[in-house]
């Protein structure tokens with residue numbers, strides 16, 4: 001009997017959307033998951049109202065567009081131990097949040113097979129998959145762009161099932 005593939009889902013989240021999708025995927029795929037944490041956290045929520053949040057959105061967007069890498073905390077899982085690593089990211093200014101870029105550049109060479117997903121307010125975020133591919137050096141087996149309003153209303157599980165089907169082909 002062929003053993004089940006070992007799958008790790010690595011994601012960054014600030015306001016929780018990407019984590020919701022990652023957790024649903026982890027359940028569907030019996031996968032482990034790892035949340036990327038910055039050494040100096042930068043909380044930013046597109047729906048937040050405070051001045052501090054607004055400043056953080058500007059900073060996080062500037063960092064993403066500038067191709068910055070954030071220092072991230074050591075991981076609790078070893079990506080090299082997994083047959084497939086799924087990378088999940090919010091879209092910031094059409095680009096990669098600094099902790100996701102850091103993960104891709106630090107660990108990309110160790111990844112055997114990858115798949116990517118993103119969450120964003122826009123319906124046209126496919127460009128971010130090219131950035132993930134460039135930063136990790138890996139061509140993904142599957143990609144999926146989740147729409148944040150559907151995550152907020154809990155209507156994203158059919159999309160998770162579609163992505164899982166592509167990943168397990």
Ligand SMILES: Cc1cc2nc3c(=O)[nH]c(=O)nc-3n(C[C@H](O)[C@H](O)[C@H](O)COP(=O)(O)O)c2cc1C
Nearest residue numbers: 013014015016017018090091093094119120121122
């Ligand atoms: C700094 C910042 C920049 C953003 N830029 C975009 C963008 O360019 N395109 C988009 O579709 N959504 C953008 N968003 C919205 C987030 O991608 C979206 O809310 C995402 O689901 C947040 O994920 P999280 O809840 O896991 O942090 C931005 C949000 C922030 C905080």
